[in-house]
Amino acid sequence: GAVVSQHPSRVICKSGTSVKIECRSLDFQATTMFWYRQFPKKSLMLMATSNEGSKATYEQGVEKDKFLINHASLTLSTLTVTSAHPEDSSFYICSARARTSGGARETQYFGPGTRLLVL
Amino acid sequence: GEDVEQSLFLSVREGDSSVINCTYTDSSSTYLYWYKQEPGAGLQLLTYIFSNMDMKQDQRLTVLLNKKDKHLSLRIADTQTGDSAIYFCAERWTTDSWGKLQFGAGTQVVVTP
Numbered sequence: 674g675a676v677v678s679q680h681p682s683r684v685i686c687k688s689g690t691s692v693k694i695e696c697r698s699l700d701f702q703a704t705t706m707f708w709y710r711q712f713p714k715k716s717l718m719l720m721a722t723s724n725e726g727s728k729a730t731y732e733q734g735v736e737k738d739k740f741l742i743n744h745a746s747l748t749l750s751t752l753t754v755t756s757a758h759p760e761d762s763s764f765y766i767c768s769a770r771a772r773t774s775g776g777a778r779e780t781q782y783f784g785p786g787t788r789l790l791v792l
Numbered sequence: 793g794e795d796v797e798q799s800l801f802l803s804v805r806e807g808d809s810s811v812i813n814c815t816y817t818d819s820s821s822t823y824l825y826w827y828k829q830e831p832g833a834g835l836q837l838l839t840y841i842f843s844n845m846d847m848k849q850d851q852r853l854t855v856l857l858n859k860k861d862k863h864l865s866l867r868i869a870d871t872q873t874g875d876s877a878i879y880f881c882a883e884r885w886t887t888d889s890w891g892k893l894q895f896g897a898g899t900q901v902v903v904t905p
Contacts, residue, residue, distance in 0.1 A: 679834075705890055716880065716897045717835075722890050730890075766834050770891050780825065781893060783835040 675701050677769050679784035686757055687792055694752045694787045696767030702747035703769035707781065708740070711764045723750050757791040764788055796883050798896035805904055810868040812899045814881035817862070825882045825893070826855065826866045835880065838866070876903045 676699040686692050696706055705724050709717040721742050723729040729742035739761075741753040750769075754761050768781040795817040804810045816824060822843045827835040841848045841855045841864075848855045854867040868875055878900050882893040 677834075707892070714900075716895045719892060722892060724890075768835075768893075780823075780837060780840060781891065782837065783827070785834040786832070788832070 675699075675769075675771060675782040677703075677767065677782045677784040679765075679767055679787050681787060682785060683788045683790075685790045685792065688758055689756055692754045692757055692789060694754075694765055694767075694789075696750045696752070696769070696784050698748045698769040698771075698782070701769075701771050701782075703750075703771065704747065705770040706744055706750040707768045707770070708742060708750075708752050709766045709768070711766060711786075717766060720752075754789065757789070759791045762789055762791045796881060796894050796896040798879075798881055798899045800897060800899060802899055802901045803904060804871050804901065806871060806873060808871055810866075810871045810875065810901055810903075812866045812868075812879050812881075812901065814864040814866075814896055815862055816864060816881070816883045817894070823884045824855075824857065824864050825884070826853075827880045827882060829878045829880065829898070831877075838879075871901075871903050873903050873905070876901060 678697045680695045707722055708720045710720050711717050719732050720735045721729045721731045723742045723744035725744045725747050731737045744750040764786050766786045768783045770781050798814045825840045826838045828838050829835050839850050839853050841857055852869045856865045878898040880895050880898045882895045884893050
């Protein structure tokens with residue numbers, strides 16, 4: 674199946690610093706990538722949708738200046754948590770939607786997630 | 793709460809069948825997915841079904857869809873310890889051009905020897 678990678682898999686940072694998380698589709702082009710946040714024992718919360726070459730669309734309640742998303746190419750999207758605080762500690766997961774869309778086979782492929790701990 | 797609802801926990805003995813249930817929102821057409829998440833990992837797509845189908849079988853997995861009741865189930869035959877994980881059902885509306893998914897809260901499946 675399609676492969677999506679995330680880097681880093683785990684990061685610990687000090688409060689006030691910024692952290693960048695990369696999401697790459699390794700064997701397909703992704704027109705759309707999604708960023709999710711998952712709290713312990715909870716479902717995935719969609720943070721934003723990013724399309725290659727355009728501004729990301731953020732879900733209600735998600736601060737766009739806090740969580741900067743860049744979708745620079747069809748295989749790479751980045752999420753930067755700016756001025757991170759302990760409450761930003763979470764599991765961040767990206768997913769990618771294949772370029773050849775439409776039909777029953779279209780779906781999202783998920784990355785392995787990035788565990789962020791802000792001290 | 794979520795529009796997609798799931799039972800939160802299921803305990804099953806190794807070798808038995810597991811059935812995970814999900815109800816989804818009203819929509820004229822939708823894709824429905826089952827994902828598996830193991831501890832500390834991302835989501836793995838298990839299977840999917842389109843809303844004009846009643847059933848789909850893929851090896852040990854059987855998906856049943858009751859469109860009238862908007863009820864979706866995933867049956868795992870001969871459940872193994874490696875099937876212990878959280879299972880999410882998700883809905884995608886075809887009218888959403890970006891293909892956003894709406895997830896349920898996830899069902900924790902624990903397989904006991």
